Amino acid sequence: MALISNGSTIFDNGAMSAGFGGSMTFIKKLTASGSATLSFVNGTDGVVLDDTYKEYYFTFNNMHPANNNASFEFNVSIDGGSNYNVAKTTTSFQAYHLESDAYAGIEYNASYDLAQSTAFQIINYGIGNDNDENMSGTLNFYNPSSTTFVKHFIVNTNNTQASGYSQNFFVAGYGNTTSAIDAIRFQMASGNIDAGDICLYGIA
Numbered sequence: 001m002a003l004i005s006n007g008s009t010i011f012d013n014g015a016m017s018a019g020f021g022g023s024m025t026f027i028k029k030l031t032a033s034g035s036a037t038l039s040f041v042n043g044t045d046g047v048v049l050d051d052t053y054k055e056y057y058f059t060f061n062n063m064h065p066a067n068n069n070a071s072f073e074f075n076v077s078i079d080g081g082s083n084y085n086v087a088k089t090t091t092s093f094q095a096y097h098l099e100s101d102a103y104a105g106i107e108y109n110a111s112y113d114l115a116q117s118t119a120f121q122i123i124n125y126g127i128g129n130d131n132d133e134n135m136s137g138t139l140n141f142y143n144p145s146s147t148t149f150v151k152h153f154i155v156n157t158n159n160t161q162a163s164g165y166s167q168n169f170f171v172a173g174y175g176n177t178t179s180a181i182d183a184i185r186f187q188m189a190s191g192n193i194d195a196g197d198i199c200l201y202g203i204a
Helices: none
Strands: 002-005 008-012 024-035 038-041 055-065 070-077 088-098 104-108 115-117 121-127 135-142 151-160 165-175 183-188 193-203
Touching: 024 038, 024 055, 038 193, 055 070, 055 183, 088 121, 121 135, 121 151, 121 165, 183 193
Parallel strands: none
Antiparallel strands: 002 008, 024 193, 038 183, 055 135, 055 193, 070 121, 070 183, 088 104, 088 115, 088 165, 135 151, 151 165
């Protein structure tokens, strides 16, 4: 069965016709097992992080910290991963709801903003390390290979917080560089990543 609009076939047999949208291509999966860091470096171990795609999409699946009340963070590199220290300006907010229903809310959280800082950007915090606690979410990174524009990103994650509530954490900002970004590193702010996986996709 086809979907046709104004004489043009958009979908036919479940496939989108050429010119009506991009495709998402799986590139690389990294799995943590007591890992200090997980890094995606262009040209290393099958990783593509260059002008092949204008957008790159990361998924975080059940990231479990070794330490309780942990923060998950990232930084980017313009020198193939030799240094992860690109200046970033970001903004963040969160929504939360306690398991007991005792309180809930949504708020801007300036504590996790960066202002032209080369520090790692926290993209979720307070992650519990009980056996059933973890963090999952996504990161969209836009045109990292551009040598004209700064590099925008949007992060949306949710965790099982150490104090027993669901916490949705949103971060957006940009890497303030016109150099091509060719590597990205993820880590817990303290302790290892006990388990979980990160998948990288390219969007045409």
